[in-house]
Amino acid sequence: STASAFGLKEGSLIKHQGFIDGKWVDAKDGSKILVTNPATTEELGHVPEMGLAETKEAIEAASKAFQTWKKTTAKASHFSTSTLSCLRDKHEDDLARIITLENGKPLAEAKGECIYSASFLEWYAEEAVRAYGEVVPSAVSSLRNVVIKQPVGVVSILTPWNFPSAMITRKLGAALAAGCTAVVKPPPETPFSALALVELANRAGVPPGVINVVTTQTNVGEVGKEMCTNHTVHKISFTGSTPVAKLLYGYASGTMKKVSIEAGGNSPFIVFDDADIDAAVEGAIACKFRGSGQTCVCANRIYVQSSIYAEFASRLAEKVAAFKVGNGIEQGITHGPLIHERAIEKVEKHISDAISRGAQLVHGGARIPGSGSFFAPTILADVPHDALINNEETFGPVASLTKFETEEEVLKLANDVPVGLAGYFYSRDVGRVWRVAEALEVGMVGTNTGIISQAVIPFGGVKESGLGREGAHGIEEYMNTKFIAFGL
Amino acid sequence: STASAFGLKEGSLIKHQGFIDGKWVDAKDGSKILVTNPATTEELGHVPEMGLAETKEAIEAASKAFQTWKKTTAKASHFSTSTLSCLRDKHEDDLARIITLENGKPLAEAKGECIYSASFLEWYAEEAVRAYGEVVPSAVSSLRNVVIKQPVGVVSILTPWNFPSAMITRKLGAALAAGCTAVVKPPPETPFSALALVELANRAGVPPGVINVVTTQTNVGEVGKEMCTNHTVHKISFTGSTPVAKLLYGYASGTMKKVSIEAGGNSPFIVFDDADIDAAVEGAIACKFRGSGQTCVCANRIYVQSSIYAEFASRLAEKVAAFKVGNGIEQGITHGPLIHERAIEKVEKHISDAISRGAQLVHGGARIPGSGSFFAPTILADVPHDALINNEETFGPVASLTKFETEEEVLKLANDVPVGLAGYFYSRDVGRVWRVAEALEVGMVGTNTGIISQAVIPFGGVKESGLGREGAHGIEEYMNTKFIAFGL
Amino acid sequence: STASAFGLKEGSLIKHQGFIDGKWVDAKDGSKILVTNPATTEELGHVPEMGLAETKEAIEAASKAFQTWKKTTAKASHFSTSTLSCLRDKHEDDLARIITLENGKPLAEAKGECIYSASFLEWYAEEAVRAYGEVVPSAVSSLRNVVIKQPVGVVSILTPWNFPSAMITRKLGAALAAGCTAVVKPPPETPFSALALVELANRAGVPPGVINVVTTQTNVGEVGKEMCTNHTVHKISFTGSTPVAKLLYGYASGTMKKVSIEAGGNSPFIVFDDADIDAAVEGAIACKFRGSGQTCVCANRIYVQSSIYAEFASRLAEKVAAFKVGNGIEQGITHGPLIHERAIEKVEKHISDAISRGAQLVHGGARIPGSGSFFAPTILADVPHDALINNEETFGPVASLTKFETEEEVLKLANDVPVGLAGYFYSRDVGRVWRVAEALEVGMVGTNTGIISQAVIPFGGVKESGLGREGAHGIEEYMNTKFIAFGL
Amino acid sequence: STASAFGLKEGSLIKHQGFIDGKWVDAKDGSKILVTNPATTEELGHVPEMGLAETKEAIEAASKAFQTWKKTTAKASHFSTSTLSCLRDKHEDDLARIITLENGKPLAEAKGECIYSASFLEWYAEEAVRAYGEVVPSAVSSLRNVVIKQPVGVVSILTPWNFPSAMITRKLGAALAAGCTAVVKPPPETPFSALALVELANRAGVPPGVINVVTTQTNVGEVGKEMCTNHTVHKISFTGSTPVAKLLYGYASGTMKKVSIEAGGNSPFIVFDDADIDAAVEGAIACKFRGSGQTCVCANRIYVQSSIYAEFASRLAEKVAAFKVGNGIEQGITHGPLIHERAIEKVEKHISDAISRGAQLVHGGARIPGSGSFFAPTILADVPHDALINNEETFGPVASLTKFETEEEVLKLANDVPVGLAGYFYSRDVGRVWRVAEALEVGMVGTNTGIISQAVIPFGGVKESGLGREGAHGIEEYMNTKFIAFGL
Incomplete structure (x- = not known):
């Protein structure tokens, strides 16, 4: 089997399907994407070539799951994200190996990415219980001003191949901790790191629909557009090239979605x-x-x-x-x-x-x-x-x-x-x-x-390099500020 | 003169020109917009019908002024905004009268708006000296993590007629306090409140180019587009209808500008x-x-x-x-x-x-x-x-x-x-x-x-009602977060 | 052995000695305190009756250890405190049993205390990496204002018998996470919970001298006085009765120590x-x-x-x-x-x-x-x-x-x-x-x-019920604020 | 008159009496303190030698006034402190002159102190409306955790002669802004700066009893003790020598008062x-x-x-x-x-x-x-x-x-x-x-x-140089943190 191509301690971390509403699924039309090792051009395996229909289903599943996930206490989000983080630690070696095989970076560097990737899960887990609101002194003696934070809703996450694991935890960790549900589109070059992570989240007990993964290559145009225009999605987080960033940002404007972008630098x-x-x-x-x-x-x-x-x-x-x-x-x-x-x-x-x-x-x-x-x-x-x-x-x-x-x-x-x-x-x-x-x-x-x-510093750019910051206080990018005036 | 139509204590607060680079100017082609009193349909006066050329000049002036204004200390921004706030207080009666005449709201309500409008200037002046950065404990013993806030640059401000004064100070006050320079497009129905405010800023010693005002009605399409696509502009702040908000947000995506939007509610x-x-x-x-x-x-x-x-x-x-x-x-x-x-x-x-x-x-x-x-x-x-x-x-x-x-x-x-x-x-x-x-x-x-x-509460919406928050910590919407790693 | 009196899964959690500079020690003169079960009046075991000399040694050990412990990064403090927290979880049942036997509270309540006790370790571990400093906008253009947090030094911790475990982690967890070293004086009624905790800290790799425990009953007067007057100690944290609180607070004044007190309520x-x-x-x-x-x-x-x-x-x-x-x-x-x-x-x-x-x-x-x-x-x-x-x-x-x-x-x-x-x-x-x-x-x-x-809320009183707050942002009670002006 | 010895533009700023419950008063027994110019040994005037009885009255007045002053909104505290700040600016020259005459520092330096002194009033006025509380995510789904800040109550303020004006505003400004009332004991060497400031506060409309001033020299022992032991006082703020600091800190312990101390350095x-x-x-x-x-x-x-x-x-x-x-x-x-x-x-x-x-x-x-x-x-x-x-x-x-x-x-x-x-x-x-x-x-x-x-930086020391910080977030030293659990 192709799983054996990875030579993992635990081959079951290799998944060849997308993940929607808690189930591993193929593309509806059975299409597949071939993934190869850039160091050898050898075949690593296939993942589904999904399209518009699967994307809509994933968003729908995330939306349904949000109705209950948003009501989890911060402490429960803390627990889920922590558990995922611990499970991740346990499989460090395998996860690093997957990174090297699909991305090409040396194993030592891949292990470094694993630590970096895990650090986001730990950080955001801890941020979940610190999503403090504020009490603002009122100028009106009969009002009390209270400000709270709430999850934004369904989040679309689109990530690049250069950090197959860390770019996902940097976004998904924050989304989970904030109480959001997500649809993730990993890059076609390095889907296996993403899928292994989701397998671990599944084992950690993250409920069906909270995380969904759509793999795509040829259909990326229509999938990306749906992820950024579907009215059920309230937030887009993208890391990738500046031209694609501008395209997705443009899509987002039609429904006024919140956007975090980390695009190219120089x-x-x-x-x-x-x-x-x-x-x-x-x-x-x-x-x-x-x-x-x-x-x-x-x-x-x-x-x-x-x-x-x-x-x-x-x-x-x-x-x-x-x-x-x-x-x-x-x-x-x-x-x-x-x-x-x-x-x-x-x-x-x-x-x-x-x-x-x-x-x-x-x-x-x-x-x-x-x-x-x-x-x-x-x-x-x-x-x-x-x-x-x-x-x-x-x-x-x-x-x-x-x-x-x-x-x-x-x-x-x-x-x-x-x-x-x-x-x-x-x-x-x-x-x-x-x-x-x-x-x-x-x-x-x-x-x-x-x-x-x-993980602890605000990561992001100015000018055309992006919008928003990840790590640090980045959980706020996945939350809405709500003001409540208490009339006495 | 039309100024006398307003019956002010100090008629010189009524300005019939736009304001670019510290100078009161007409439209290049001499076109004008007629402003009338909605309660009487009587003529209140004219302001210039400006277009693309004037908008580019205004942006250029703001960009030039930014090179020095960004270097003012927070204390100096505090001072300018405070001084403007004090001058504003002095002319409360006249400013309320202008609001009622061009907007139609009862004088008592106009006075309420004046107080509300002034409260933003005071608030943001005080926020200027509180744009705290952060020192983040470092995981690496040879690094010190410092986070600072810096002004984003030139800001485009587009405001509605229902609060002719307060919607401007809510944005302009923040921009000034943050160290940004601005191009303001007031609505054609109520330009006089905006222009009076700029006259006061001028008297308060705000340097040329820091605030610029472009009045427009027929040319609003091209003016708005330029304000949201010109690559020198780094931030757009808009309050108005949802359809226009989406249009401007779309424009902004092409150059990845930061956007604050307060659109319609229900x-x-x-x-x-x-x-x-x-x-x-x-x-x-x-x-x-x-x-x-x-x-x-x-x-x-x-x-x-x-x-x-x-x-x-x-x-x-x-x-x-x-x-x-x-x-x-x-x-x-x-x-x-x-x-x-x-x-x-x-x-x-x-x-x-x-x-x-x-x-x-x-x-x-x-x-x-x-x-x-x-x-x-x-x-x-x-x-x-x-x-x-x-x-x-x-x-x-x-x-x-x-x-x-x-x-x-x-x-x-x-x-x-x-x-x-x-x-x-x-x-x-x-x-x-x-x-x-x-x-x-x-x-x-x-x-x-x-x-x-x-002024002290976070004002803004979720879903298609907008992005970002004004008042409260709203000065941050006009600042970039910069991370500095100090290698020892 | 008396350890068997506890009927634990792991009897080695029961310690009958004090702990100084990484070593389990008896009183110099061999004196002992008898501890009994309040529900049965049966003997549970003995711990040393320590005095002035042992207290001075403990303080000296803490002072020496502080020279290196203060240089651990926040991340390392996070790690130590987390590891202790995990070890604690593992022995939950035994720890609850110890509480019930020495304090008398029902086992279900003791388990509740264990969870509460553990929650402080987890919370403070997470706070360690969030001991943010501040960058304050400077009124002087040639200065940059930076504010950092540093551990205060050696801390004296004195705790009551009603929460034999939680009152210790609430203080010691904060001290450790902040980078302080500590001398702990548990109450003579319930020393075993404290000693078991220290055994776990020892197993978790907390270095010698970072935590020291002095048990005492008859000599409590001189021990308490030394803990609150020794010039090497920079902070006192006490939970107990109001009269004792006032006495210790008075001692602290002679060397201007920082004090956190949680005294009686009504x-x-x-x-x-x-x-x-x-x-x-x-x-x-x-x-x-x-x-x-x-x-x-x-x-x-x-x-x-x-x-x-x-x-x-x-x-x-x-x-x-x-x-x-x-x-x-x-x-x-x-x-x-x-x-x-x-x-x-x-x-x-x-x-x-x-x-x-x-x-x-x-x-x-x-x-x-x-x-x-x-x-x-x-x-x-x-x-x-x-x-x-x-x-x-x-x-x-x-x-x-x-x-x-x-x-x-x-x-x-x-x-x-x-x-x-x-x-x-x-x-x-x-x-x-x-x-x-x-x-x-x-x-x-x-x-x-x-x-x-x-754990997440600020715990503490007003008037004669105390000073300072624990939990929440309580790590700050164990840190000094240092201002650094950077002249350019 | 001795007032003319100062050569002020407005002689009425020179007051020769203490100030209790909104009234200028002499010592009950008519005793007086002679104040001289250190540069010339010439007599500047007298102020009352007050004692225990006057101190008790002052505390009583402050306590009574607190019942209403604590209910002023933050906005009202902002206004009072701002107004005082503005009045202060108006009399800059006279106030600097008083400083030079009673303290000896050169006029340029005295003017510097005036600016510094005023900066505290401005800063704290602005802090009043920013005494934010917090909403803390609850681990219990049926509770909401809200944290608010409230004024501590009556404050005793004791200040030194080296900054006759700035050391008072640094404390009194914070107390006023926080909603506290105060009894101030200025040093016998430089009482006139303190009294002039109170005169301005009076003109600014600060209500009777909110600020009280007791002048003393010979009786300083009993006055200081009463200020630090009276059970109605909930906070002591002292700047002065380390020995006196320790004495007062010791007094405070008997009733568990909050203490801010800025003592000697080296x-x-x-x-x-x-x-x-x-x-x-x-x-x-x-x-x-x-x-x-x-x-x-x-x-x-x-x-x-x-x-x-x-x-x-x-x-x-x-x-x-x-x-x-x-x-x-x-x-x-x-x-x-x-x-x-x-x-x-x-x-x-x-x-x-x-x-x-x-x-x-x-x-x-x-x-x-x-x-x-x-x-x-x-x-x-x-x-x-x-x-x-x-x-x-x-x-x-x-x-x-x-x-x-x-x-x-x-x-x-x-x-x-x-x-x-x-x-x-x-x-x-x-x-x-x-x-x-x-x-x-x-x-x-x-x-x-x-x-x-x-004013914007945290001023204060470690070790025996003091406790607490002034300026910066120093208003918190005059406030209690109250936690409110809202059961739904």
Whole structure:
């Protein structure tokens, strides 16, 4: 069976069906999506190619379940989400393995994602019992002003393949804890992590209809549209590309749904001449090449101040040369494949464009022959500001270096894009650290660090990088504020 | 001069031009909008009919001003907004008079609006210095997690005629206090209140470009679209009808702008048999007939439990019979005209529809002859659930009564609409009060009161009634959350 | 061995030593305290009679351990406290048994205490990672205002016998989660619950010195004084009687320690004529007789409005007559013994005083013959305001009924005491509920309920009933607020 | 008249009586306190020498007034406090003049205090309407958990002479805003600022009994004791010396009063070798010599890293040499007298002690001959750790310099005192800034700044420097948290 392809301790975590109203189901017309391992191009298994009808059923099931789930106490939501979190811990190894096999990232990184994924369940479980309302002093002596929080209702959740597990718990954990029910559409590249999670939720006793999963690839247009326009849905949470984000946001407007969006970034990574260069190199490696450059908070543009530019570039190249690229399931592999052929094509385009505009190839620069969608870790130097790579997300293992002279100049460059998710810089001076952190037009800033993600911090962007924040107080995105005036 | 038409103590508060980059300006092509008094149909004056070009200039001015205004300290924003608030107090009488003349509401009610309008400026001034960020305990010992709030940038503000002053301060006060700059589009029916306010802001020393006003009527389509699609604008705040709200929300999606919307409601007003009937009648009068029924939180559907239905209806009719409808500027007038002919037509349609479906006319029911758009306060009894008036906002002086038997039944009726702004009910039982307040699908609930609005409470709706909350912590809607990781 | 006297599944939970710097220790001079079962007067075992020297060592150990424990991240505190919470769950049955044997309360009630006790560990674990600081907008453009929370240091914890387990976790859980280290002095009547908890903390990996336990009886004077005056201790948390509270508070002043006190109450329980009488009777039973009246939030004075006074009294008597008083370890027993002879004497004094002033004995009134300190559940009617029982805590199973006429009158009676911990009343009218809840001079009000305790709510009193709040945001009582101005 | 001694625009601000229950009153026995100008020893006027009887009357008046004042809405408290703030602004010049004449600080500094003083009134007025309660999610489906804030009752306020105005508004503003009534005991050295403030409160319409002032000198022992033991008082707020603080704290324990204390500090001021030396010198000047060293947050111990020690010392001496010491009312004077002879004696003792232990006198060192209690600004170098000046507050114009080698060493020195109010240091390295700020055992840290005070920040100390925080959320110190369980 295909389940055995995963080599799990517990093969029953692999599910080949969608999940609606507490039941595992096929597509009505029996269509299927083939899922392959990007490191080997081997077949991992099939999941249903669902469409409009299944989506409507899933929404209907969620709506029905909401009528009782919304009445669970915060303590009960706390319990369900906690139980799921504990079950998750128990299957850490299998879940990490699934991630590596369908996404390609090295096993160590997949385990890191598992911890990150679990941290959202734990966090939101704890937030459930802290969805405090407020008593507001009244200007009118005969009224008492009370503000409470209530779940918004049915939530549509659409997630990407680069974090097959964590992007789901980040949204679904919040929805569950808030008292919402959900329809989840995982990406066709990595559905098995999502389905395994739902299997665990099922075992944890989450009632039928509270979580529903619709898998789709060819029908994604009509499924996505239904998820964002159906009048029973009151909230959409999406992580993915900016163009799709805008499309779904537009759909949402017709029925005034609440929307949380985490779309693309184009993160600047700045190294000032008062930085600790070793730390900056280490940070750049983590920030640029994690997931082979396929995260939305990866550094996309590396700006280095002129006096240390050469040194930084050479130290970076040294480190990159030591990478071990290969099948992430194997011991010692530091970097895996890209997700698919289209990803490689974009990388190639960005590199050739940069070179045609005068950039120099310092390291790598080409795909790695053989099966699997591998691309050599690449460093480009002297990349001009107008290169494609400085203006849109590469989502691949290409470090693009640009030299700058002054703080003012580099801030102008860094902010000259329509998006603003993350930004990074290295400097030891406390004044500059505050000043530059405040001046970067992004939602999240890493100073003297290349890694910023934690469940406890508000994750999200400004400008065209998104709306809303996840983690931190993110449960509020799944709740309505209700004001009650008590007339005495 | 037309200014004298207003009979103000200080005529210079009346402005006949738009305001861009600190200068009073005409439309480029000299076009004008005629503004009339709805109580008399007399001419009040003209304001410019501006268009796309003026809107772009206004946005450009706001964008330029933002570069310095965003750097003002919270204390400085506090000062500007406070000063404006104080200046406003000084001209209370004149400002109330302007409201009555252009909107029609009785002078006492206009004064009430003035106090309400001023309360937002005071509140937001105080919020400016309380835009607290957070320090989040870090799971990583080498990082410190700091969260700050920053102004979003240029804000587009679009407001309605039913609160010519308060709807502007509710948005503009927050924007100013947050450190944003703004382009305001007041309604063509009531521009003078808006322009007077800007004149006062000008006197208070608010720098050029921080507030800009574009007046428009015929060109509203292109002006609104530009305000919601221009890539320099980062936030839209709209109060108005649901259809326009959806249109603007759709525009916003193309550039992922943040949006606050307060759209239409269809408020249920429920009287249970354990209510204090006198109090309920008084509440219904205030809630239904304030502004001649032209507020978004007016009761639109009055449900009365069967055992007290007859008594409630007769006491209500008695009170309504005592209304003095007329020109609001005159002493003793309790209720003014509707805003214009279209408003009367909708009221007539709702009444005839209800009667055709079996409702009974208890009081009023027809427009009042003579000049001015007056309509007699009306009571309909036994209005069936499928009547138009039970399914869309009337925005007029029509109390529609429907009998019910059980709590469960009336909750079903109350929630069976796609919108959810406010809801009201009367009951003395503490258990029912909490239970029904929680069950109503609205953003705001008045229990044993017909009036809920205060600057300090979170104002806004659920479902298709809007997004976001004003007043209360509403300054946050004009700020971005930025996370800064301090690497040590 | 005496351990077998407990009949536990795991006898090793019974410890007969104190715990200092990670080691189980005897008193230096070998002295011991005998602990007996109040239901049988049988010997349960001995614990050390420690004194000044041991106390100083414990404080010194806590101080040393603080130097490293304070540097644990919030996440690590979260983990330790969570692990302890999980271990606790595992031994629920044994822990409940220990409570019943040393305190006397029925096993079902002991299990309830266990759940309550565990809920504090869970709650504070979750609070550890939420000890948010603040970023305060600066009035000075060259400064950034950051506020953080830090653990206060070594904490002295002194707890009572009526909740042998929950009173410890309520304090110790907060201290641990905050990053503090602690010296705990459990009561001589019920030391085994405390010691079992520490054994579990030890197993959970809490480092040596973080928790220390000093058991004492004869030397309590010098031990208590040292715990409250030693300059290394920075915080005192005490639950117990008001006279001892004042003494310790006075000690604390000499070195300006932070203090949390939960001292005695004298709770009024009011039944208005618009109450649901059945519910009120049920509430009074729970509120008055839980723990045989030996909780600080027990109703001490029951005021019933005249028109329902007779009915309430008779229904109450009916319920009380059905109690099964006996050894709490036996099946079906609803109420156990008092803690010791002194407790019985106080109850007898209160009853005879009331009767001598004209009160009538409706039910019970005398001790139950045989071994064990049992007293019959008692109801007194028509107790005059000046009776002792209306002016100080009885801490025993005596329901004292007083008739009243008006709301104003009963509020005056209810507030006419120097203490103010809890207060209760029954009424269905929403206006009265808010009005009376606001007017009662107490820290906690139960309306239409006789049970108010939850880990998530702020527990504590006003006037002479205490200082500070536990549960809820109570972790802050164990933290200092530090302001940091960052000069740029 | 003595009022003319002040040379005010409006002489009626000078009051020579205490204020009880809305009336200006003398001491019952006619006794008086003589107040003199410390810069000239000239007589400024008399105020009553009140005692126990007057104190009891004042408390009684406050208690009576509380019965109605506690029922004012938050909005009304906001209004009263705002009005007082506005009136205060109007008399800025006169109020500053009073401060200089009775305290001695230069007029520019007195004006600074006036702004600071007013900022508390404004801040707390705004806090009044933000005394939010909380709705806590209930674990029990039949309960709703509501938390509200209520004023504690009568407050005793005792203030020092070094900020004759600001220390009063910092406490009284909070008390008023919270809904408390107060008895204020200003210091005998500077009563006129306090009395002028009360006169303005009176004009602002604050009702009789809400604010009461008792002036005393000889009877301070019995007055202070009554203020801290009278059972009608529920809160004590004190700023002053640590010994008095401990005494009053001890009094408070007998009736379990809430206490806020801001006692003495002994602030370290550290200059690391990576500091901006010019900025550090400037910071040291401001921090050490403001108010001639007579503030509780003044630097008391200046530690300079060895490599920059000599340079720092010489630049500091240069700046100090440029001071203009004299009568603060005169133009150009930068530093005024000490408050009285006892203050000079302590300074002399600290200097001679340090020199006797090997310190070197770099500048100043002696009192300035002539009338008035002037002392020359002094710099001591190489002051050993065991010198008196390193172990207790000097409260005078003496900069004590000590050399250090390592960060670890200086942190040990800095923390080796029983108090912990403020601490300062200069360093540009962002890692060190966070690290040292966290390690200093104080309530407030200034990094790269010598001035930290703002109304918006939490002001207060740790260890023996005090309890509670003022400014910021300080209104909570004057409020009780009440939990209300609503049974449905």
